[in-house]
Amino acid sequence: MNTRNVHDRLNGIEAFVQAAEAGSFALAAERLRLTRSAVGKSIARLEARLGVRLFHRTTRQQSLTDDGQAYYDRCVRALAELQAAEAELDSGRREPQGRLRVTAPLVFGRHCVAPVLRELAGRYPQLEVDISFNDRVVDLIDEGYDLGIRVGDLPDSSSLAARRLGLQTMGIGASPAYIAAHGRPVTAQEMQGHAGIIYARGGQDKAWTMQDEDGRATQLRLRPSLRLDDLQAIADAAIAGAGLAWLPCWMLARYVGTGELEVLMHGDRLAAHDVHAVWPQARHLPSKTRAAIDALAARVPAMLAP
Incomplete structure (x- = not known):
């Protein structure tokens, strides 16, 4: 099997997993930065190669078939192993690279997070920083984010790691x-x-x-x-x-x-809120994520000083 066929297979599997988790081809396409048509064609080729139907499709919704669910479970485990291998290799690199997806609160993100990560991207030409500003609590894992900034109490979670950046008075x-x-x-x-x-x-x-x-x-x-x-x-x-x-x-x-x-x-009589960087728990933290966390931890405390 040549490398192009392997690449096509992996792209098809990634598109399939994203579509299954997102619940729609359109949202999967947005996360993968592809067109909806490209995602649909990739999954269609995957179904043709496997000889099974992976999704039940209607005009309003889509869901996995029994074959699709079984294949999804295997694909998730396989992709997790690949991601762990990539992260382990990446952790040894000197310079961060690749796409870093970050979510942050609107105003705090614009004034305190964006300037720091903009400088980080300027320092590392191979790093691509993608920041989304939103005051809602984003599910980092379901929505495919590498890093999130949270102001306020953190819920207990075994799937997320966190580092305190300071106190917002x-x-x-x-x-x-x-x-x-x-x-x-x-x-x-x-x-x-x-x-x-x-x-x-x-x-x-x-x-x-x-x-x-x-x-x-x-x-x-x-x-x-x-x-x-x-x-x-x-x-x-x-x-x-x-x-x-x-x-x-x-x-x-x-x-x-x-x-x-x-x-x-x-002053001290008014309620204050901790600010944290949070990210999906992983055995090996990618260098791009570690660099962003370290940069924020170095700069944000001074910004929060009353």
Whole structure:
């Protein structure tokens, strides 16, 4: 069997596994960076070679046949062995290379993650960095990501490894115009009833949590003037005078420096959140992933300093 036939077989198997796990040819094509037609043809050739039908297909959905499920189980084990072998070889390389897929929260990703990984890509010409910005919790394994950045508590998981990058502290700010019109509240009691710009996602408001004098967690009660699901939009609204904003200190500091916002409260009494890099647990960590984690661990703590 020549190398081209081997390559075609492996491509067909990878397309099949991705289609089975994604539940659609279109999503598999997106993950593989191919057209839907190319994925469909690759799987059709695989079915013809095997002499079996791997998928039940309808206009609305697709599912594995019994033969397809049995073949999928074998393929997953085989690909895992190949990936482990590649990672073991890759771990001995001096320079990272290949495609690194990263998912990060919208604003934190743009301001704190992207600059670091952009410099990393510039340092290593054979490294291709692909960053997706999204505030939802992404399933790294199901969606094919090498690395994720998480702000907040991590769920227990035997399939993921993690490295702490720092602590994101919070602050409350408002524009000079809002303060001039409504006063400068500096205690929790004084803030009661003030207009608040609330982060809300999936119909749930993100609480403004602080510790009282006795160290007990309590929530600030403000009058919601706006509900937004993007931190940058919240900062913009605060600058426009819409109310008080609960923002990460690293972000609030940017606008304090320009005079667009003023700090009303910050420090240890406000809730803070750990920031982690997370990645799929593996025996051998690819050099591209290790390089990205090390770069983030070296740079992010200083960015998070209050």
